[in-house]
Amino acid sequence: MSYRSLFLSLIKRRNSGLINSSYHHHRSARFFSSDAVSSDYVEETPNSAEGDDDDLRSRILRLRLPKRSATNVLQKWVLQGNSIPVSQLRDISKELRDSQRYKHALELSEWMVSHEEYKLSDSDYADRIDLMNKVFGIDAAERYFEALPLSAKTCETYTALLHCYAGAKMTEKAEELYERIKDSNLPFDALTYNEMMTLYMSVGQVEKVPSVIEDLKQQKVTPDIFTFNLWISSCAASLDIDEVRRILEEMRNSADSxxxxxxxxxxxxxxxxxxxxxxxxxxxxxxxxxxxxxxxxxxxxxxxxxxxxxxxxxxxxxxxxxxxxxxxxxxxxxxxxxxxxxxxxxxxxxxxxxxxxxxxxxxxxxxxxxxxxxxxxxxxxxxxxxxxxxxxxxxxxxxxxxxx
Incomplete structure (x- = not known):
């Protein structure tokens, strides 16, 4: 069993009964979910009678299989004279992603892209990268990121692609992107560094974790509790208990404790x-x-x-x-x-x-x-x-x- 399956047993949704518990207080929550798209997914929400709960959300959630089109639902909704606020699209998309309905969520994202009245945020672009990876694979996510305009290559989109590489244990690709991240002069937060540390833990390269911590400190990025937990775990995995105690003392002295x-x-x-x-x-x-x-x-x-x-x-x-x-x-x-x-x-x-x-x-x-x-x-x-x-x-x- 790999470090990733152990350490992220509460981050991945697995049949073992351990549910998604990621960085729930952090914007990273959108990244930590199952990596596979179910080809025979059946929506758990029971069918409503025609006319019951007849709003856009209910219509989309009533779609049972990925091959059914969320785009058609959106088109019909608009033809009936209804508007679709961007906030509603984002809320429904999040619910779909939480239910592992990635194909339908990507269709909502495509709708936003194809309609000029919607202005995509950094988080919208990051979500698209994550969905591209889940629906079409890592190559599609990579191509999409590289094709983005410079203005859309932000902390969120870089980190989203880094998460894709980390999830696939593509260490070389992740390290190349990490170097680009360090050279970008963008203000990254702890999540980006946590992704690299998680990758190194997952492939057993715990000796590389301290260098990521050094990068984080050099950039004056504030570590979160998950940063410390990854750092401590890497030391404990090496049985370097003296270093664990030193880290605990550093945590105690943190102004953010x-x-x-x-x-x-x-x-x-x-x-x-x-x-x-x-x-x-x-x-x-x-x-x-x-x-x-x-x-x-x-x-x-x-x-x-x-x-x-x-x-x-x-x-x-x-x-x-x-x-x-x-x-x-x-x-x-x-x-x-x-x-x-x-x-x-x-x-x-x-x-x-x-x-x-x-x-x-x-x-x-x-x-x-x-x-x-x-x-x-x-x-x-x-x-x-x-x-x-x-x-x-x-x-x-x-x-x-x-x-x-």
């Missing part, structure tokens, strides 16, 4: 303090039937840290369920990480369930001393309630670490 960042940092500190993760772990690499190594599992744990820090319990549940479905036996670190996340978010019941799962695991045996380290770490970070909750759970289960 908010409550979610602090929670992330607290959880990360508990993880690295209680988990006793160090370079010795590299001597015990274990591969599963799915080729997951111990260093890659660190990335999975860091996803738990990220979404725990952001307060997203649903994503925690999904990651943990996915982790349990793998063939590899989990180690104490994995249990420590998820227990810590649940406790920090105040979900003592779920933490207790994980402890029961840990007790029932064939390996390793339940580690009461590790739980004691968690409580010490919680107390040291001022998370007294989490420490008390863990102590109560262990006492109820006759596993009080004070007796060991």
């Amino acid at each position: 908010d409550e979610s960042w602090i929670r992330y940092l607290n959880l990360a500190n508990v993880y690295f303090t209680a988990g006793h993760l160090d370079r010795a772990s590299s001597n015990s690499l274990v591969e599963t039937e799915k080729k997951i190594t111990q260093s890659q599992w660190i990335t999975y744990d860091l996803l738990i840290i990220l979404y725990g820090g952001l307060g997203n319990k649903d994503k925690l549940d999904m990651i943990w369920n996915s982790l349990r479905r793998t063939k590899q036996k989990m180690i104490s670190r994995n249990y420590i990480c998820i227990i810590s996340a649940y406790l920090i978010l105040g979900h003592a019941k779920e933490a207790g369930e994980v402890i029961d799962q840990w007790k029932q695991a064939t390996t390793p045996d339940f580690d009461t001393l590790a739980c004691k380290r968690i409580m010490v770490a919680f107390t040291g970070l001022g998370l007294d309630e989490a420490a008390n909750n863990l102590n109560m759970i262990l006492t109820e289960k006759n596993l009080n670490p004070e007796n060991n």
Whole structure:
């Protein structure tokens, strides 16, 4: 299993049940969705009786198969004397893309291009590149970008094409475009650099991530929490824990740190303090039937840290369920990480369930001393309630670490 399938398991919509959770607070949300166009897609919205919900959105959403034409629906709507505001086209297009109906979304985009009354924004051009890639392939997306006028080659369109290359793991193409990006003197944001780091993680070239971070800093671009998470994951994958701690300290001192960042940092500190993760772990690499190594599992744990820090319990549940479905036996670190996340978010019941799962695991045996380290770490970070909750759970289960 590749780094991309591990690290982006919450970004891609997969049958494993992990749903799209990308950079929801960032404009990058439009890029992170399934890479395939279903040839037999059936719209889940039930058919409405003729005349019911007879607006433009409903007419387009009632189209069942990609071969049916959204353009015909638009033409008929206009012939009936209706107007189509650009904001409505954008809203419907977003809904179509969220439903993986890329061909219909591209038809709406083509309608905007072919009607002069619509002025395309930078985001509209970027969406077209993404849709071209999904419907016709990477070559079509590339040709479209290169044919754009200079005024339309913006931060958004460059990043959209970079995302296409990253998704296809076309490292050489991505690096060539990245050099053009650096030479363009355009004001790129963290998303562009995150794309390059994600690519390097996906192809196992974690050693290249620090150079992207250096580029970001030289351009005085403000990193977001996902930048830090990718950076930390690359160091953890290399078992460079000293660097992880240094990054965490840099995060703590960031002027942009908010409550979610602090929670992330607290959880990360508990993880690295209680988990006793160090370079010795590299001597015990274990591969599963799915080729997951111990260093890659660190990335999975860091996803738990990220979404725990952001307060997203649903994503925690999904990651943990996915982790349990793998063939590899989990180690104490994995249990420590998820227990810590649940406790920090105040979900003592779920933490207790994980402890029961840990007790029932064939390996390793339940580690009461590790739980004691968690409580010490919680107390040291001022998370007294989490420490008390863990102590109560262990006492109820006759596993009080004070007796060991």
